[in-house]
Every structure is written in C-alpha cells, then in structure tokens.
Amino acid sequence: xxxxxxxxxxxGDWLALFLHYMALSLMAVGGAISTAPEMHRYLVDQNxxxxxxxxxxxxxxxxxxxxxxxxxxxxxxxxVGMNAGGFxxxxxxxxxxxxxxxxxxxxxxxxxxxxxHNNRELRAIRAFKQGxxxxxxxxxxxxxxxxxxxHNDPARDWxxxxxxxVTALIIWRTKLHLLWLLAAGAVLGWFGxx
Numbered sequence: 001x002x003x004x005x006x007x008x009x010x011x012g013d014w015l016a017l018f019l020h021y022m023a024l025s026l027m028a029v030g031g032a033i034s035t036a037p038e039m040h041r042y043l044v045d046q047n048x049x050x051x052x053x054x055x056x057x058x059x060x061x062x063x064x065x066x067x068x069x070x071x072x073x074x075x076x077x078x079x080v081g082m083n084a085g086g087f088x089x090x091x092x093x094x095x096x097x098x099x100x101x102x103x104x105x106x107x108x109x110x111x112x113x114x115x116x117h118n119n120r121e122l123r124a125i126r127a128f129k130q131g132x133x134x135x136x137x138x139x140x141x142x143x144x145x146x147x148x149x150x151h152n153d154p155a156r157d158w159x160x161x162x163x164x165x166v167t168a169l170i171i172w173r174t175k176l177h178l179l180w181l182l183a184a185g186a187v188l189g190w191f192g193x194x
Contacts, residue, residue, distance in 0.1 A: 007049060007084040014096055017049075017080070021073070021100025026108065030136030032070050032101055033059075036143040039076060049080045056147060073101050159194045 020042055024035045036059060043049045050058070058079055062072035074094045081093025119125055144164065167181050188194045 005048065005051060005054075005083040007080070009049075009080075009084040009089070013047075014092065017077075017093075018096045018100045021097050022104050025101045025103065025105040028101070028105055029132055030139050032073055033063075033143055034136060034139035036072075037139075037146045039073075040146050043076060043080065049083060050076065054079050054083075059147060070098075070101065073097050163188065163194050 024032070024038060027038070028035045040055055044052055044055050055076070058075040059072045062075045063069070065071060074097065077093035077095070077097030078090045079093070080097070081088075081090030084093070116125055163185065167185070170176055170181060171178070185194070
C-alpha cells in the first residue's frame, strides 16, 4: 500500500469514526461489503483518513485472505490507525471500526431474527424478504463500481471491465464455482493482462 498519510486524530475523530461505522452497521443489509462506497466516501473523500490505493488494497487483501468477509473493516481501521501514529493507534482503529460495525447489526439481527422466526408466515415478512433482494444487489454492484474505477479511465482499463462483465455473466448463467473465477482473475493479473 503505497503513499501513506500522516494524520493527527483526536478523541472526537475516533468517536465520529465509531458512530459512522455504527450507522453503516444498520445499513449493511447485504453484508458490510455493501457499504464500501459509503466507507470510501467517508474515509477517502471526506476525511482523507486513507488514500484511494490504501482503501482498495485493504478490501482486496481482506477479500483474498481466508476468513470472514468482515475482515476488510478491520484492515481499513488498521490503516487509519497506522496513518495516525503506529501500532497502538492501528489496534485502536481496528477496535473502533469493528465494534462500530458489529454491535448494532448483531444486536438488531438477534432480536429481529427471533421476531421474524416467530412471525414467518406473515405477508409483510415475506414481502420484506423479497423487497430486500434488489436493494442488496444494487449495493453490491455499487461496491464493484467503486473498486473497479480506480483509474477512472475506461479506455485504458477496458480489459478490466471486460473481465468484470464476463465474470458477472458466468456467475449469473452457470454453476461454476467462484474459486475458479478467482483463480482465473489471479492468473490474468499475474501476467499483467488486467
């Protein structure tokens, strides 16, 4: 992750980061990755806590690593903390972002799941589940758009866009396991084709 920043974060900045991640937690209906565009706006565009390459590398590294999908939030917090001082502030960044993203949604999910299970035959519950599907798809597409438009030069990045469209079509139309597509993307990247 090239180009680091030197930040001076005060207690109010850490609290604002925590509260922002708490709000994102309640919007993360399709998983935390669906809120990545808002995280980018807040961390990169608005507050300049991270650079574009740091943000994108954080997501890419966390998604490539084995483990839960939420790891990218910890890595974003780690990088904010590293930019603000070093190892101890990096740990603080991980704690702030992970607690912020996990506490509200975990609490709400627990109580909503209990209620939803007890009332699963209600028409409103079934309608809610069906209505959320297109919203989640839209949030995930917007995340892909943010991650794919690093250079903002479609003429230069046409191969990246082509691979993205072909991969989406393969996922949509076949039952090919995603790991094969991930491996194919890694090979294309290794040889510098995308």
